[in-house]
Amino acid sequence: MAARELPRSAEVVVVGGGAMGASALYHLTTAGCRDAVLIERDTLGSGSTSKAAGGIRAQFSDELNIRMSLENIRRFERFEEDFGVDIGFNQWGYLIMVDEASLPAFRDALELQNSLGVPSQLLDPDEVAERLPQLRVDDIAGATFCSIDGYATPESVLQGYVAAARSHGARVVQGCAVEGLLTDRARISGVRTSRGEISTPTVILTAGVWSVEVAATAGLELPVRPEVRHVWFTEPGDPLPRELPLTIDFETGFYFHREGDGLLFGGREASLEEIAPVATHRLPILEELGIRPGWWGYYEMSPDHNALIGAATEPVGLLYATGFSGHGFQQAPVVGEYLADVALGRTPAFDLTGFAVERFDGSGSKPERHVV
Ligand SMILES: Cc1cc2nc3c(=O)[nH]c(=O)nc-3n(C[C@H](O)[C@H](O)[C@H](O)COP(=O)(O)OP(=O)(O)OC[C@H]3O[C@@H](n4cnc5c(N)ncnc54)[C@H](O)[C@@H]3O)c2cc1C
Incomplete structure (x- = not known):
């Protein structure tokens, strides 16, 4: 079928072609689904994914994020071998x-990371200056560094x-x-698109910040708000x-990395x-x-800066993944696999139920403190 034709039905419809939707689609196919369709409003990657800085890190404060990161990093390390695509993972x-x-x-976070096998370490200001003499370090208490972290091309x-x-x-x-x-009777029965309807019992909603408005059409409220970020x-x-x-200068949120022969x-x-x-205070040579x-x-952005990932109680058959609060690109491998497994009724390798939206109903939030 030509890509412009709209199928009338599908086993699973993925809404949104960013990193998350792409990963979910791929993992659906490797789990045996032969009838998956991804619907993208614009072009693939046109949402947040193509705007991301590409950062991939194990330095989180939330245990599940750290565990997931270790697996995500392994997948990015193997990506070229597995997919034949150079993702520029530095x-x-x-x-x-x-x-x-x-x-x-x-x-505290470092201790937790180390206990889980992350090789992160604490540096004092002199050690930071030794690594990067261009930084101003007289007003910092130190820095954490992790050698398996890095950045790739989303x-x-x-x-x-x-x-x-x-x-x-x-x-x-x-x-x-x-x-x-x-x-239909509190279950997903399809999607209405700008080009017609597709009937399906299962929708994976990965429409980034726009997931909120799509979820609302089925009565699901996702507490996510857009925050504009420039580079x-x-x-x-x-x-x-x-x-x-x-x-990263954690207090101000200023960050930079190598991009081609210059900096982003x-x-x-x-x-x-x-x-x-803010930037020239920390990196004075920027002025030149x-x-x-x-x-x-x-x-x-989600209220506790952690992702919202789960299956709606109602309507049955609606899965969602959004609210990544600045770290959605790097979580795509494991989250996409999780969504595919749940959609197909398989037991996921990673239990991500702690990220479900119900955590805001009183069971307590799941704060991630290392948000850039
Ligand atoms: C400046 C910046 C820097 C960032 N840096 C990092 C970083 O270093 N590391 C990191 O991990 N993350 C980073 N992020 C965050 C990251 O970009 C996002 O969390 C991630 O890309 C989310 O992917 P997604 O697939 O969920 O959403 P998106 O990439 O936004 O994709 C959603 C897609 O859904 C489509 N869509 C929307 N509505 C509909 C509809 N009704 N029907 C069909 N399609 C629809 C959109 O067109 C879009 O293509 C950064 C973000 C920004 C803005």
Whole structure:
């Protein structure tokens, strides 16, 4: 069937072609589903995925995030071998600088990470300066560094998953928006799209920040709000090492990493004028580098900065994954596999039930503190 044709029915419909939808689609096919369709409103990767900085880290504070990261990192390490796609995974580490106030929480997280097998370590300001003399370190208490962390190219990961899924029979329809979820007696019965209806008993909703509006058409409330995040680039020729860790000033959220022959940098500010004092305070040589315009995209923020992943109680057959709060790209391998397993009634390798939206009904939230 040509990609522009809309199938009338499918075993599973995946809504949204970002990293998460692509991973879910791929894992559906490897789990034996021969009738999966991904519907993308625009083009593959056009949401947050193509805007991401590509960071991949095991340095989280939440135990499940750390465990998942170890597996995700293994998958990214093997990606080229498994999919024949170079994803540019540079394991040059994450260096996270913290002040006195944040240090105790980072020490606790480090202890937890180490107990789970993550080789993260604490550096004092002198050790940070030895690694990166261009940084200002006189007002930091230290930094954590983890050598297995790094960054890759999100679009390449997405394309790797989609190509493999297609080769296993999955269909991808772009330029087609899901306008509503269809239900029958409290179960999913299909989706209504801008090009017609598809009947299906199972929908995997991976529409990024836009999942909120799609879920609402079936009465499911997902507490996720969009947060705009900008990145910029520098001209080539900086004096920083080629193998640069993804370096973060935790208090301000300013971060940078190697991108081509220059740097990519970003933070919480919405304009170059606003980020300039924050950025040049920590990395003074930025003042001497030419700056190229970048882009902006959405973080999908959840109330406790942890993902929302699960199967709706009602309607039955609706699975969702959103609210990644700035770390959705790197969680795509394991989360996509989880969604596929749940959709097909298989026992998932990772139990991600702790991420279900019901945690906000009083059972307590699941805070992730290492949010950039
Ligand atoms: C500046 C920036 C830096 C980031 N850096 C990192 C990082 O370093 N590491 C990291 O892990 N994450 C990072 N993120 C977060 C990451 O980009 C997201 O968490 C991740 O891409 C989410 O993927 P997704 O597939 O869930 O959503 P998206 O990539 O947003 O994909 C959702 C797709 O659904 C489609 N869609 C929406 N509505 C509909 C509809 N009604 N019908 C059909 N299709 C629809 C959209 O067009 C879109 O393509 C960053 C984000 C930004 C903005």
